[in-house]
Amino acid sequence: MWSIGIYAGKSPFHLLPPAGVSNPVLSHRNVSDVPARFVADPFMVRADATWYMFFEVMNRRTNRGEIGLANSKDGLAWAYQQIVLAEPFHLSYPYVFEWGNEYYMIPETLQANALRLYKAAAFPTEWYFLGSIVEGSLADPSIFFFNDCWWIFACSTPYKHDTLRLFHAGELLGSWAEHPASPIVEGDKRRARPGGRVLVSGHRVNRFSQDCIPTYGTQVRAFEISELTIDSYHEEESRHSPVLTATGSGWNAVGMHHVDPHKMSEGRWIACVDGLARAD
Numbered sequence: 001m002w003s004i005g006i007y008a009g010k011s012p013f014h015l016l017p018p019a020g021v022s023n024p025v026l027s028h029r030n031v032s033d034v035p036a037r038f039v040a041d042p043f044m045v046r047a048d049a050t051w052y053m054f055f056e057v058m059n060r061r062t063n064r065g066e067i068g069l070a071n072s073k074d075g076l077a078w079a080y081q082q083i084v085l086a087e088p089f090h091l092s093y094p095y096v097f098e099w100g101n102e103y104y105m106i107p108e109t110l111q112a113n114a115l116r117l118y119k120a121a122a123f124p125t126e127w128y129f130l131g132s133i134v135e136g137s138l139a140d141p142s143i144f145f146f147n148d149c150w151w152i153f154a155c156s157t158p159y160k161h162d163t164l165r166l167f168h169a170g171e172l173l174g175s176w177a178e179h180p181a182s183p184i185v186e187g188d189k190r191r192a193r194p195g196g197r198v199l200v201s202g203h204r205v206n207r208f209s210q211d212c213i214p215t216y217g218t219q220v221r222a223f224e225i226s227e228l229t230i231d232s233y234h235e236e237e238s239r240h241s242p243v244l245t246a247t248g249s250g251w252n253a254v255g256m257h258h259v260d261p262h263k264m265s266e267g268r269w270i271a272c273v274d275g276l277a278r279a280d
């Protein structure tokens with residue numbers, strides 16, 4: 001019963017449903033090419049004056065996640081397009097990003113026992129496997145570039161949601177290593193599992209986590225990283241946390257566990273989020 005909504009606000013930490021938007025903007029009912037159980041984990045990018053959103057589609061027939069695509073001219077009204085990536089194993093959390101005028105995606109690929117990097121052959125509909133960059137069964141990999149280095153947060157206890165690891169590399173397809181302070185979080189279901197795009201603004205880095213207390217996907221918390229080098233790490237929870245919470249009714253009645261915020265030209269922010277209508 002997960003579905004996708006659009007929020008907006010004055011900052012990535014102050015987001016609400018914008019006027020004129022009827023959430024959810026995408027649900028399993030919008031998926032037209034496979035029988036879908038739910039949609040979740042949205043990430044979006046803007047290219048050539050069009051917004052493109054990538055998200056998990058749980059295929060009811062195969063009981064595996066696949067990556068779906070929707071598009072929008074204004075970021076508010078969305079039209080489902082098609083499935084753009086499917087594998088013989090489950091896919092979710094399609095973290096899409098641009099680098100060097102090319103588009104890449106690192107989805108969650110737990111069953112492949114590796115973090116797999118994909119590249120767009122013809123953006124946004126055609127993707128191919130470029131290579132595995134980190135070995136292991138890792139959930140919700142969240143990649144970002146900071147201080148001339150690539151970094152990835154990922155949860156190494158995908159069924160307990162309580163351990164967060166950090167990896168780094170000098171090049172995207174270079175040699176990745178685990179940070180000496182990793183695991184960054186151990187034994188804490190409130191802040192271990194990544195919950196959306198990592199935000200980098202100058203010397204400031206903020207990450208989002210899924211709060212899995214009392215249950216998986218309850219709300220989204222925010223953490224400000226004050227120190228990040230290949231040798232050291234320090235973070236503190238943001239004073240604005242939590243940034244997304246369940247509303248008690250409707251499409252996000254019992255949970256929200258993902259946010260992908262983007263700054264608009266006028267200084268406001270828009271974000272794709274997801275919500276859980278009821279517990280399974």
